[in-house]
Amino acid sequence: MTAKNDYKLDHKELTQWYKKNHRALPWRANKDPYRIWLSEVMLQQTTVVAVIPYFEKFLTSFPTVKHLAEAEESSVLENWAGLGYYSRARNLHKAAKALASQGFPKTAAELLELPGFGPYTSRAVASIAFGEKVGVLDGNVIRVLSRRFGLKVEWWNNKGRDQLQKISDELALQGDADVVNQALMELGATVCTPQKVMCMMCPWVSRCVARKENKIDVLPLKKPRKESEVWVWKPQVSLKDGKVGLVVNNYAPFLKGQMIFPGEIALEKNKPKAYDAKHNITHHDIFIQISKKKSLSNKDVQWVNVTELKKINPSSLLQKVLHKVDV
Incomplete structure (x- = not known):
């Protein structure tokens, strides 16, 4: 661990580099917390x-938090389609409803109470939009700090994350937290990258x-990969009058809480010999x-127009199933 007075020099070198080299990105145009939050989630x-x-495109459809809060979820998902991980869009919509009525809290601790605001997003918005002196820790920052300080820490565990978070917080305390945090992320995104490292451009x-x-090449440590699981899904696809039957998913381990086809699912040791997709x-x-x-026969089935399915659930999984059925 570096001595405390080293953080001041680290901070100075980093911020000077950022001011000269940062990219002009649309969410950096001002300190609007809505734009900053949206960019961090995306x-x-x-x-x-x-x-x-x-x-x-999203800002054109929903230029303010109020516009987003008042929109239909299907419209939000439609504008999100292509970005994947649709729970992010749903949480964005839920949080917008709270923010539209109460305004943006200015601290990470308060933001953390909102749907979809994890430790990173809360700290990023609080520091960049409101100047709170808290550090951020995302994949880029983890890589930069692990290499800078030569830390072989298991960053995916609480102990390792806490160690890196303390360094990030210490750097943020040295000056403008918004500049420091964006500089760390920028350094990881453009210079201290996973493969093509450009050390001579690094401050x-x-x-x-x-x-x-x-x-x-060995830092940060690589997170152990979670072993793949074989799931056999037997969706029941029923079509009538241009509509398809869906239920709220409370039985499959993926797309939880979303509208999917009713059916059965089982965890297997081996992949089946026959399957449709x-x-x-x-x-x-x-x-x-x-x-x-x-x-x-499921009483909880909701009938949805096939043409509206992407708005209800944009996941390509449902489209893949439909393509195998004569619609």
């Missing part, structure tokens, strides 16, 4: 280049422990065996 699991057109090149010890969601390998039903 950037989870998605690259900057991919997000920009979605961000601009910390002369003090990076991983570079000195030739450990750039295959789909992957995170570590779930889903083998689909379609059951066509003329009628459904």
Whole structure:
């Protein structure tokens, strides 16, 4: 661990680099917490280049928190389609309803109480929009700090995350937290990347422990991969008058709480010999065996126009099933 007075030098080098080298991104145009929040949610699991057109389109449809709060969920999901991980959009919509009535809290602790606001998003919005002196910790920051300080920490566990979070917080305390946090993320996104590392462009090149010890390729430590699970899903697809029957998913381990086809699902040791289609969601390998039903006895079935299905549930899994059925 570096001595405390080193943080001041780290901070100075980092912020000077950021002011000269940062990219002009649409969510950096001002300190509007709505725009900052939206960008942070969209950037989870998605690259900057991919997000920009979605961000601009979304703002055209919902220019303020109030517009988002008053929108139908189907409209929000439609504007989100293509970004994946649709629970993010649903939580965005839920949080917007609370924010539209009470306004944006200015601290990470208060933001953390809202749907979809985890530790990272709360700290990012609080520091960038409101200047709260708290550090952030996302994938880019984890990589940068692990290499800079030569830390072999299991960042996916609480102990390792806490160690890195303390360093991030210490850096944020040295000056403008919004600049420091964006600088760390920018450094990880453009210079200290997972594969193509451009050390000579880094403000910390002369003090990076991983570079000195030739450990750039092994830091940060790689999170153990979760073993894939084989799930055999037997969706019951019933079509009548241009409508398809759906239920709220309370039986499958994927797309929880979303509208999907009723059916059965089982965890198996081996993949089945016969199946209609295959789909992957995170570590779930889903083998689909379609059951066509003329009628459904489930009293909780809701009938949805086939043409509206993407608005109800944009997941490509449902479309994949429908393509195997004569609509």
